[in-house]
Amino acid sequence: MPISQQGQINTTALIVPDLYVQIVPPQVALLNGVPTNVLGIVGTAQWGPANSPAIIGDMAAYARTFGAVQNRKYDMGTAVAIAVQQGANNFRCVRVTDGTDAAATATVQTNCLTLTAKYTGTLGNTVGLTLANGSAAGTWKATIAAPALAPEVFDNIGAGLSGNALWVAIAAAINNGNSVQRGPSQILTATAGAGVTAPSAATTTLTGGTDGATTITGTVLLGQDTIPRKGMYALRNTGASVAMLADCDDSTTWATQVTYGLAEGTYMIGTGPAGDSISNATTAKSTAGIDSYAFKLLFGDWVYWLDTVNGATRLVSPQAFVAGLLANLSPQNSSLNKQIYGVVGTQKSNANQTYSSAELQSLIGAGIDVIANPVPGGSYFGCRAGHNTSSNSLTYGDNYTRMTNYIASTINAGMGKYVGQLQSVTVRQQAAATLSNFLSSMEQQGMIGAVNGGPAYSVQIDAANNPTNRVALGYMQADVKVIYLSVIEKFLVNVEGSQATVIRTSTSNQ
Known part of the structure; x- marks a missing residue:
């Protein structure tokens, strides 16, 4: 008693007597409009x-x-x-x-640690690295901060380390993170030098960053x-x-x-x-x-x-x-x-x-x-x-620009699902229903309409616009017409007024 998705088995070539269950997807696909506020x-x-x-x-x-x-x-x-x-x-x-932009840089203690801002720009010139004693005994804490950015704290670095190994550990913590909560720095990168001098508790500020906005x-x-x-x-x-x-x-x-x-x-x-x-x-x-x-x-x-x-x-x-x-x-x-x-x-x-x-x-x-x-x-x-x-x-x-782009982009984003399917009356009806449902929603939301009455849109996918020779070549064509609501640009008000003006009222029921 196999269960399969529709189209996965050949239903005209079954041999084994059994119950065959096919999962049929929804027959009418719905289009949701693409965002227009980007x-x-x-x-x-x-x-x-x-x-x-x-x-x-x-x-x-x-x-x-x-x-x-x-x-x-x-x-x-x-x-x-x-x-x-x-x-x-x-x-x-x-x-x-x-092309003249540059990333801010700094050196922490001669040949011990080189800092480079993650991005070019003058904001990098406000970035500072502060080294201080860590929360745990015998460790160091590196804090990276800038006025416009959230500070990053790398604590308890280098337990039991000294000399160059400590600087390597500080650079690794900044570049790779040192805990699940504290991942790699998003502000700067660090490169350890060959220096062996012990760190000093101090703040180093980066310099030399340029925006590349002059020309x-x-x-x-x-x-x-x-x-x-x-x-x-x-x-x-x-x-x-x-x-x-x-x-x-x-x-x-x-x-x-x-x-x-x-x-x-x-x-x-x-x-x-x-x-x-x-x-x-x-x-x-x-x-x-x-x-x-x-x-x-x-x-x-x-x-x-x-x-x-x-x-x-x-x-x-x-x-x-x-x-x-x-x-x-x-x-x-x-x-x-x-x-x-x-x-x-x-x-x-x-x-x-x-x-x-x-x-x-x-x-x-x-x-x-x-x-x-x-x-x-x-x-x-x-x-x-x-x-x-x-x-x-x-x-x-x-x-016109925005509605045309909106409709075209929505159709482009949602109708590709029909490519690769077999062209049948059912598939044509499904495609037409998908388009019609989308346009109907637009009409209900007051986005399109025929103000003087009549349909606001039409969708055609049938033999009239899909002749056999075109179908044989793999084409399926949908012809869609949409009436946009007109923008009032010129409001003309005719006013007649005088001492002799006559106002006629109708006495008939309308």
């Missing part, structure tokens, strides 16, 4: 791994991984802090350097798409639905960002240079030749932001404000008219100027969005267009 940020930092995406949820986690917010252009911490103010809480952060360019931020990937390309396969290269105002990078955004299903957020003019911005966009829903370009009206870490009001790129807002919005929504937080002012508003209709028409007509105050909803800072750089009115909305 924000990818590429920039500089004072600590942490380079060109390796790190998962960050808040500023405390950022500080532990990459150090403090820095008062400089291209700083990743600044972008994360601003995005957090908009409600973003799921980041993939990639640190880049210009950052658009090329550095873009990185390379070959293994090992660097810069923007390190974000591949991280699930980042929105991404930005911090403070990258280099128009020569825009086309490359578009290509990446289309390939990864990522909404790239770009910016023009600070203090830009409208005529220069429109010319730069035209010269760059970008006209794509994958890229949102913000006008170079940079934003004044209060940096509480460095105690300064700084001029920063508008990217993180918008990227953080979009990452915090469900994908069917637009950035248009949504309040943006943390804005002290913009270059335009600080000059006591507002955008005229002609200026907005020029920018929006060119496919450039801008943070402005006021917006249609009131006297607060927000996006004035909610558009990407596409010139197609059906695809230039934020909602």
